[in-house]
Amino acid sequence: MTEPNPSEALDLYAKVEDLLGVKEAAPRLYAHYLLALQSLEFGSLLDVGCGSGDFLKAMQGAFPEAEFSGIDLSPEMVRRARKQGVEAHCSDLCELPGRYDVITCVFDMLNYLSDEELVPFLHCLKERLNPNGVLLCDLNTLYGFEEVAVGAFVAEDEGRFVAIESEFEAGIYRADFTLFEKEGACWRKSEGTIRQYYRSPEKIAEVLGAEILLRDPVSLYTETPDKLFLAFAPRP
Structure with missing residues (x-):
């Protein structure tokens, strides 16, 4: 049985995202979105799960005539996105x-x-x-889960220390986070668990009722593709 990720765990992730190497890998992934958008005629784009707004800011610079906005369920992420000057809201897509x-x-x-x-x-x-309209997204490959994401990871800066223990079993990736944040002479401890679930492009297309327009392998961390970049066109 799969479980939703609690908002507290997502907020914990928001606090340590910059320590996880995501920003360093992001330009290689954003390049796939940029090329796809250059082939489309569009006037509006919504980024769901916009995080701290890095993607929106990059695309706004590339397509100044289009309207961009983002939503995220983490108030902390929305705060960071707005600080970058992008339109972002703490909203549920269905609302x-x-x-x-x-x-x-x-x-x-x-x-x-x-x-x-x-x-x-x-x-x-x-x-x-x-x-x-078109959906653009990326999904983790089985290789990305099994060979890249699993294991132990630690990172720190002057005010934070994070340790992550993760495993992948039966299509479910589980990462247990432990964060220590410095507060004066003391350290505050937070813990949370985030789960991800393997999804095939065919499963997304089936549920969405869509055609797969584009399927490009993406190698962010190793030579073997750890992600797939995808474009879907929902059928009427």
Whole structure:
């Protein structure tokens, strides 16, 4: 049985994202989105799970005539995104009004959804796409889960220390986070667990009722592809 990720765990992740090497790998992943967007005619883009807004800021610079906005369930992430000057809201996709030419789900956002969350999420996503709209996303490959993500990891800076223990079994990736934050002469400890779930492109296409327009392998951390970049066109 799959389980939703609690908001407290997502906020904990938000506090340590910059220690995990995500920002260093991001430009290589963003390049796939940039090339795909250059082939599309679009006037509006919604980034779901926008995080700290790095992706939106990069795309706004590349396409100044388009309208960009983002949503995230973590208030901390939304605060950081707004600080970068991008439009971001702490909102649920299914409660969001309006439609968009392009919806993006960047850095394996769909892998974070449990089985119970995935189906209604994709139905809401389809409803918020304009006719002929496109979903752009990336998914972790089995290799990415089994060979890249698992194991132990520690990182620190002057005010934080984070330790992560992770495993992948039966299609479920589990990462246990322990964070120590310096507060004066003391350290405050926080703990949380984040899960990701392996998703095949065919599964996403089936639930979304869509055609797979593009399937490109992405190698962020090793020579073997650890992600797939995908473009979906939902059928009417």
